[in-house]
Amino acid sequence: xxxxxxxxxxxxxxxxxxxxxxxxxxxxxxxxxxxxxxxxxxxxxxxxxxxxxxxxxxxxxxxxxxxxxxxxxxxxxxxxxxxxxxxxxxxxxxxxxxxxxxxxxxxxxxxxxxxxxxxxxxxxxxxxxxxxxxxxxxxxxxxxxxxxxxxxxxxxxxxxxxxxxxxxxxxxxxxxxxxxxxxxxxxxxxxxxxxxxxxxxxxxxxxxxxxxxxxxxxxxxxxxxxxxxxxxxxxxxxxxxxxxxxxxxxxxxxxxxxxxxxxxxxxxxxxxxxxxxxxxxxxxxxxxxxxxxxxxxxxxxxxxxxxxxxxxxxxxxxxxxxxxxxxxxxxxxxxxxxxxxxxxxxxxxxxxxxxxxxxxxxxxxxxxxxxxxxxxxxxxxxxxxxxxxxxxxxxxxxxxxxxxxxxxxxxxxxxxxxxxxxxxxxxxxxxxxxxxxxxxxxxxxxxxxxxxxxxxxxxxxxxxxxxxxxxxxxxxxxxxxxxxxxxxxxxxxxxxxxxxxxxxxxxxxxxxxxxxxxxxxxxxxxxxxxxxxxxxxxxxxxxxxxxxxxxxxxxxxxxxxxxxxxxxxxxxxxxxxxxxxxxxxxx
Amino acid sequence: xxxxxxxxxxxxxxxxxxxxxxxxxxxxxxxxxxxxxxxxxxxxxxxxxxxxxxxxxxxxxxxxxxxxxxxxxxxxxxxxxxxxxxxxxxxxxxxxxxxxxxxxxxxxxxxxxxxxxxxxxxxxxxxxxxxxxxxxxxxxxxxxxxxxxxxxxxxxxxxxxxxxxxxxxxxxxxxxxxxxxxxxxxxxxxxxxxxxxxxxxxxxxxxxxxxxxxxxxxxxxxxxxxxxxxxxxxxxxxxxxxxxxxxxxxxxxxxxxxxxxxxxxxxxxxxxxxxxxxxxxxxxxxxxxxxxxxxxxxxxxxxxxxxxxxxxxxxxxxxxxxxxxxxxxxxxxxxxxxxxxxxxxxxx
Numbered sequence: 001x002x003x004x005x006x007x008x009x010x011x012x013x014x015x016x017x018x019x020x021x022x023x024x025x026x027x028x029x030x031x032x033x034x035x036x037x038x039x040x041x042x043x044x045x046x047x048x049x050x051x052x053x054x055x056x057x058x059x060x061x062x063x064x065x066x067x068x069x070x071x072x073x074x075x076x077x078x079x080x081x082x083x084x085x086x087x088x089x090x091x092x093x094x095x096x097x098x099x100x101x102x103x104x105x106x107x108x109x110x111x112x113x114x115x116x117x118x119x120x121x122x123x124x125x126x127x128x129x130x131x132x133x134x135x136x137x138x139x140x141x142x143x144x145x146x147x148x149x150x151x152x153x154x155x156x157x158x159x160x161x162x163x164x165x166x167x168x169x170x171x172x173x174x175x176x177x178x179x180x181x182x183x184x185x186x187x188x189x190x191x192x193x194x195x196x197x198x199x200x201x202x203x204x205x206x207x208x209x210x211x212x213x214x215x216x217x218x219x220x221x222x223x224x225x226x227x228x229x230x231x232x233x234x235x236x237x238x239x240x241x242x243x244x245x246x247x248x249x250x251x252x253x254x255x256x257x258x259x260x261x262x263x264x265x266x267x268x269x270x271x272x273x274x275x276x277x278x279x280x281x282x283x284x285x286x287x288x289x290x291x292x293x294x295x296x297x298x299x300x301x302x303x304x305x306x307x308x309x310x311x312x313x314x315x316x317x318x319x320x321x322x323x324x325x326x327x328x329x330x331x332x333x334x335x336x337x338x339x340x341x342x343x344x345x346x347x348x349x350x351x352x353x354x355x356x357x358x359x360x361x362x363x364x365x366x367x368x369x370x371x372x373x374x375x376x377x378x379x380x381x382x383x384x385x386x387x388x389x390x391x392x393x394x395x396x397x398x399x400x401x402x403x404x405x406x407x408x409x410x411x412x413x414x415x416x417x418x419x420x421x422x423x424x425x426x427x428x429x430x431x432x433x434x435x436x437x438x439x440x441x442x443x444x445x446x447x448x449x450x451x452x453x454x455x456x457x458x459x460x461x462x463x464x465x466x467x468x469x470x471x472x473x474x475x476x477x478x479x480x481x482x483x484x485x486x487x488x489x490x491x492x493x494x495x496x497x498x499x500x501x502x503x504x505x506x507x508x509x510x511x512x513x514x515x516x517x518x519x520x521x522x523x524x525x526x527x528x529x530x531x532x533x534x535x536x537x538x539x540x541x542x543x544x545x546x547x548x549x550x551x552x553x554x555x556x557x558x559x560x561x562x563x564x565x566x567x568x569x570x571x572x573x574x575x576x577x578x579x580x581x582x583x584x585x586x587x
Numbered sequence: 588x589x590x591x592x593x594x595x596x597x598x599x600x601x602x603x604x605x606x607x608x609x610x611x612x613x614x615x616x617x618x619x620x621x622x623x624x625x626x627x628x629x630x631x632x633x634x635x636x637x638x639x640x641x642x643x644x645x646x647x648x649x650x651x652x653x654x655x656x657x658x659x660x661x662x663x664x665x666x667x668x669x670x671x672x673x674x675x676x677x678x679x680x681x682x683x684x685x686x687x688x689x690x691x692x693x694x695x696x697x698x699x700x701x702x703x704x705x706x707x708x709x710x711x712x713x714x715x716x717x718x719x720x721x722x723x724x725x726x727x728x729x730x731x732x733x734x735x736x737x738x739x740x741x742x743x744x745x746x747x748x749x750x751x752x753x754x755x756x757x758x759x760x761x762x763x764x765x766x767x768x769x770x771x772x773x774x775x776x777x778x779x780x781x782x783x784x785x786x787x788x789x790x791x792x793x794x795x796x797x798x799x800x801x802x803x804x805x806x807x808x809x810x811x812x813x814x815x816x817x818x819x820x821x822x823x824x825x826x827x828x829x830x831x832x833x834x835x836x837x838x839x840x841x842x843x844x845x846x847x848x849x850x851x852x853x854x855x856x857x858x859x860x861x862x863x864x865x866x867x868x869x870x871x872x873x874x875x876x877x878x879x880x881x882x883x884x885x886x887x888x889x890x891x892x893x894x895x896x897x898x899x900x901x902x903x904x905x906x907x908x909x910x911x912x913x914x915x916x917x918x919x920x921x922x923x924x925x926x927x928x929x930x931x932x933x934x935x
Contacts, residue, residue, distance in 0.1 A: 105717070118708040124721025126705055128713045155724070200894075202760070203732045204934070207894055214850040230823045233794055404793070410690065417761055417790035464694075465687040473793050475820060478760045480726070485760075487726030490718070491701035495693045503686040528683050549686070559702040573726035577702040585696050 036104045037073040037160050037193045039064045044074040044081050046253030048164060051078070053088040053142075059099045060106045060130075060152075065161060065189065067248050068255040072191035075102065075152070075160040081253045082185050082277060083150070083164025090145040091171040096138040098130060105129040108138070109153040109519070109561075110166070111315060112299050112538045115140045117558025120519050122153045124490075125559050125577055129154060145170035146299025147273040147317045149185070156194035158567055159279040161253075163187065167273065168299070176295065178321070179268040186285075186312070186334045186343045187277040188247040189255070194279070194567075197242065201568050202477040206235060208242040211340060211363050219365060232403050234421075234511060236365045237338075238474065239435055241512075241568065242280045244341025249281065249334065256344035262332075264347050270322040271295075272332075276312045279567040282337035282513065282541075284311050284437060285318075287347070288358055290330045292320035294445060300522065300536040301453035310445035311337065311434035313515035313541040315565035318445075322347070329355040337435055337513075339363045364436030370511050371403070372423025372545030409509075413469050414483035418573075419509065420473040426507045429546035430527045435513060447527045447548075450535040456524055458553045459531035462503035466494070470542060470564070470574065472510040477572050479510075479564065485573025486563075493579035494562065496554035505549045508542040514569065515541050518578065520560040523550035539565055557582035727759040732934065736846075737887075739930025741903075746773035748926070761790040765798055765818075772806075781806040784814055795819030802832060808872050811835045824848065839867040840875065854891040860884075860903070869910055874918065876910020889932055897932045 041063035051057070058077050065074035065081055077083025088094050100106040107129050109121035119138045123129030130136040145168045152162035165183045174181075190197065200207040212235060213219050213226060221229075221236065229236050251260040264270055272292075274285060285292075286309035293306045296319035304321070312318055324330055324347055331354075334343040339360045346354055404422050406415045413419075433444035472479045479485070484492075496502060503526065506516055517539040524534035526549035534551065542548045563575035705714050733755035741748040750771040756763040765788040772778040786800035795817055802812040816830030828844040843863045848856050862883040866875045885903030892898070903926045907915045912922035 105720075117704060122721075123717040124714070124719075125702065127717075128705075128709055129717045199730055202730055204894055210853050212850055212853065214852050216852050227823070233820055233822060233824055417793050420793035461684055462686050465690045466693075467690045473760075475794060476760050476790070478726075485726030487722050487728070490722040490725075493702040495697035495699070497694045497696035497698075500694065500697070503684075505690075526683070526686065531684050551684075551686075557704075559704040571725055575725050579698065579702045579704065581696055581698045585698055 036062055036075060036102050036155065036157065037195065038062065039071055039073050039191075041074075044076040044079060044161065046081060046250070046258070048080050048082045048084050048252065049078065050085040050087060053086070053094040053096075054092040055095045055097070056086055056088075057097045057099070058083070058086075058108065059101055060108075060162065061101045062160075067189045067250065068257050070189075070191050070248065072189060073160045073193060075106075075157045075162040077108075077150075077162060077164050081161035081163075082187070083162070085183065086150065086164065086166040088142050088166065088168045089171065090142050090168055093139065093141045097135055098138065099135040100130040100132055103132050105131055105154050106157060106162070107152055107154045108150050108162075110138070110148065110150050111517075112146075112148040112317070112522075113140075113166075114143045114520065114522075114556065117520055117556070117560060120558075120560065121150075122519065122561045125561050126519075142168055144168060144299060146296055146301070147183075147275065147319050148299050149275045149277055149315075149317065151277065153561070156198065156279075156567060156571065158277075159188075159190065159194035159197070161189075163277040165273070165275055165277075176271060176321075177269070178271040180262070180264060180270045181273070182262045182270060183252065183273045183275065184332065184334075184345060185252050185275045185277050186281075186283050187250045187253070188242070188279055188281045188336075189250050190242075190246055190248075192246065197246070198568055198571055201241060201572070205475055205477075206238070208246045209235070209237060209240075209338075210243055210245040211237050211239075211338060213237055218362075221365065233475065234366075234371075235474075236367075237363065238366065238511060239338035239364055240281060240336060240340070241566070243338050244336060247281065247336070247341065249278075249283070249336055249341050249343035251332070251334065251343040251345040254345075256342055260345035261348050261351065262345060263351065264322075264324050264349060266324060266326045266349065268324065270324065270347070272320050272322055274312060274318045274320065276314050276316050278314050280314065282311055282313050282434065282515075283334040283343065284309060284337060284434070285332070285334050286310075287322065287330050287332050288355070289327060290322055290324055290347070291443075292322060294450070295319050295321055295453075297450060297535065298522070298537040298539060302535050303451045303453050303533075305445070305449045306443070307445040307449075308442035309433075309437060309440065311437055311541075313434075313513065313539065313565070314567075315515055315517050315539045316537075316541075324349075327355065329353040331355045331357045333358060335360060337364075339436065361436070366435070366511050366544065370435070370544035371421065372426045372509070409469060409483075410467060412482060413471065416483060417476065418473050418478040418480055418485065419471045419483050420475065421509055421511065423507060423509045423545045423547075426509070426545060426547045428526075428548060429543040430525065430548060432543045432546065434541070435544070447525055447535075447540075450525070450527060451529050451533045452524075452535050455532040456534065456536065458501070458555075460501045460553070461531070462501045462551050464500065464502045465505060466502050467505045467507065468494075470506060470508045470510055470514050470516070472512070472569075472572075472574070474511070477568075479569040479572035479574035481574060481576050486570075486575040487573060489576055493559065493577040496552075496578065496580045498554065498557065498581045498583045498585055500554045501551065502554065503549055503551050505547055506540075506542045507547045508545060511544045512566075512569075513541050513543050514574065515539050515565040516563070517565040518552070518560065518562050520556045520558065520578075521552055521554070521580070523552040525550050554580045556580055727761070729757065729759050731755070731757045734932075734934035736932055737928075737930055738932070739899075739901075739928040741771075741926040741928050743924055743926045744921070746775055748773040750928075750930075756788065758788070763788040763796070765796075765800075770806075778806045780804070786814060786816075788818070792819070794821070798830070810873070821845075834870075836870075838870045838873075838875075840870070840880070841865040856889050856891070856897070858887045858889065858899075858901075860887065866911075871914065874911065874914040876908075876912070876914060878910070879908045880911045881905060881907045885926075885928070887928065887930075895934050899928075899930055899932060901928045901930075902926065903928055 044063040120126040148166040254260045330347040332345040430447040433446045522536040560578045562578045563570045737752040754767040765786040767784040784802045786798040788796040788798045791797045804810040812832040826846040864880040887899045887901030889897040889899030907922035915922040
């Protein structure tokens with residue numbers, strides 16, 4: 001069934017033929033109890049409904065999902081995956097009543113929202129969690145507008161579908177005039193129990209990577225390079241820990257063959273709110289034949305910048321403006337960063353019209369620059385097109401280099417088995433468009449291209465530098481900040497004084513890109529803009545072997561989670577509590 | 588150069604991606620002219636260096652002086668410009684802050700101790716369980732792992748035989764209880780080798796565990812050993828398992844095993860394997876001679892039906908050398924045996 005496309009109602013987009021109205025078992029009073037990641041229970045439909053504040057009722061339940069014929073576990077909010085679009089208005093005080101019908105604890109974290117810390121939704125840091133059968137009410141004033149999302153912060157529930165989009169309308173109405181306003185929430189679906197995935201990541205190195213280098217692969221690597229990687233005990237193909245053999249990539253809950261469709265008429269102006277709600281996947285988003293003008297990221301407006309492709313890290317959001325021309329349809333391609341699969345949607349001028357879908361491009365490979373070896377001929381391996389494979393073999397030599405020179409680490413990093421690599425020369429790569437996009441022949445977004453649309457209220461010079469090292473051991477699947485997994489530092493928070501202005505430098509001593517997320521506060525990425533125009537974000541990708549910096553003003557008191565937003569990295573230990581002292585402690 | 592950069596940067600239209608001009612200029616002087624005013628983001632991208640102020644290789648670059656100049660210029664900008672009064676209609680050239688360059692500890696007002704803000708809202712008692720659960724599940728949780736590295740039928744001259752080589756652990760990322768078992772024999776005869784090990788395994792390096800514990804042999808004369816060894820992944824991806832054994836009779840022996848998994852295709856692997864057994868003295872009751880007791884060299888080709896289950900075929904050659912060979916011959920055995928093997932490797 002289809003709906004009329006009034007400006008309001010189409011926000012959720014439609015799935016071709018599926019529609020939105022399949023009311024879930026949950027809503028009909030069926031029991032959703034059962035193992036939290038079981039594949040039993042009622043079927044959970046894809047796609048989402050819409051609920052509107054200021055008072056919203058949500059219910060978390062379990063069931064099963066079927067994506068392209070494959071059945072997997074499901075945890076749903078209001079009976080669908082993704083959960084309903086929550087629409088709030090800036091300036092309202094909202095009440096979000098969340099009922100947990102699972103037989104285990106659950107929670108909802110409002111990703112990117114400025115809330116009193118006790119309503120941030122992280123069990124063990126901000127509140128006790130929501131017990132089975134309990135209804136918990138989150139109540140807070142809405143102090144911002146833009147595109148956000150929400151998800152579970154309990155166990156590994158997010159992997160099974162506990163996530164959904166959120167739009168906050170500006171007080172006084174939307175200022176960006178568009179004909180259509182759509183959400184594209186990309187995510188990853190698996191038939192597996194996420195706890196099984198976690199265990200296999202720890203015990204079976206490369207378990208989910210079906211693109212490993214082999215004797216018969218097509219990777220443009222010389223024998224010497226292959227031996228070098230083997231010598232280092234690292235995989236140049238470790239772009240994503242979990243690939244398309246395990247995951248089906250979803251657009252608004254639908255697989256690439258399930259016809260996610262957005263309608264348009266030529267000449268219309270469309271706002272597409274892209275949310276990466278995946279557990280582990282970075283996506284390369286492009287619409288062949290149609291440029292995208294980025295106008296916001298992580299809910300915060302930026303100066304418009306037109307690109308042909310952008311890489312969205314896990315938990316990031318981008319709002320883009322599209323102005324489709326006369327083509328009957330355009331494919332919205334969300335290729336996973338390791339190019340093992342894609343989520344797919346179509347902009348169609350009439351229902352059912354389709355555009356050509358480009359084939360998956362060749363998987364990228366990690367390079368020396370991704371190990372922080374930015375030496376000799378410049379510091380820009382990472383962002384230069386020679387970064388991949390066409391090096392003279394001499395420059396790839398390991399002669400005289402140490403993969404793990406722990407003397408390069410500051411003394412507050414705990415050196416131990418949890419660190420398998422130390423970036424030799426970690427340089428700032430805010431201009432890196434991301435793995436695999438460094439040499440594509442069109443315009444790709446990078447962080448340096450972002451500038452705040454409105455000057456930041458706070459542009460003080462930071463008074464302090466905090467350097468944090470992202471550390472890990474791929475073989476043991478240990479992940480940490482400063483060499484200490486969360487289990488070792490759960491009682492040792494990163495502390496900020498009230499209203500303190502701090503520059504945080506993140507140094508990535510691993511070969512993976514980590515989307516680092518800070519709860520409760522926005523930070524401003526140090527990307528070459530003036531302090532007033534540094535773009536505000538809550539999740540920032542730190543490229544492999546590189547550093548990245550943000551400035552923050554510690555003006556949201558309380559305890560906040562701070563972690564890598566790759567779900568299994570967070571569970572592998574890359575997490576710490578941030579404590580912002582309240583004004584009462586101010587000197 | 589500085590002036591040129593400032594001017595060109597000021598001319599850049601607002602919404603172009605070329606907003607980091609001064610940095611680009613500093614990083615790549617040759618490119619500064621053409622790129623500072625260039626509108627093609629791809630070209631920008633290629634010319635784009637990482638911020639030289641973040642790099643660790645100032646020393647290797649030739650424009651150290653320019654960097655200083657640029658920093659000074661920024662310092663001046665900050666001390667003399669009133670940012671809030673500028674209206675921010677345009678990106679200020681060279682206004683990006685270099686920031687503090689030394690890490691310093693948080694001020695005392697940041698407080699100290701464990702994060703307990705939620706206790707004040709919900710009560711310490713209410714928070715306890717979730718806090719413990721978060722700590723337990725984010726980082727170093729315990730796992731159980733079991734692997735039959737080799738479970739195989741061996742075809743050879745004379746009586747065919749069998750072999751198993753199992754291991755597993757229960758523990759977390761750095762501390763584990765490890766168990767190992769090996770057994771082999773010929774069909775129709777008493778088992779020739781039957782060994783169990785129970786070890787504490789401690790991560791001592793990113794790729795290596797130090798292991799210590801006990802070994803009990805049950806075939807032949809019962810023998811107990813103290814074990815100390817190293818297990819892990821050596822450069823070039825060799826799986827190594829080495830151990831020293833001191834028996835209750837005071838005999839010292841050692842074993843080195845190395846395996847190399849080579850992927851031919853995503854699900855087809857070839858695995859060369861070598862094992863070396865050494866002894867510090869003759870142990871006649873066990874048929875062991877001083878020096879190199881035995882050496883095994885094999886290769887196995889396996890197919891992963893799923894990652895966890897992989898049948899294989901292979902061939903392995905075992906040599907007994909020196910006194911061990913003499914002991915073998917005296918017992919009516921051939922000191923050199925070739926086994927054609929058919930087996931399965933599995934784990935969970």
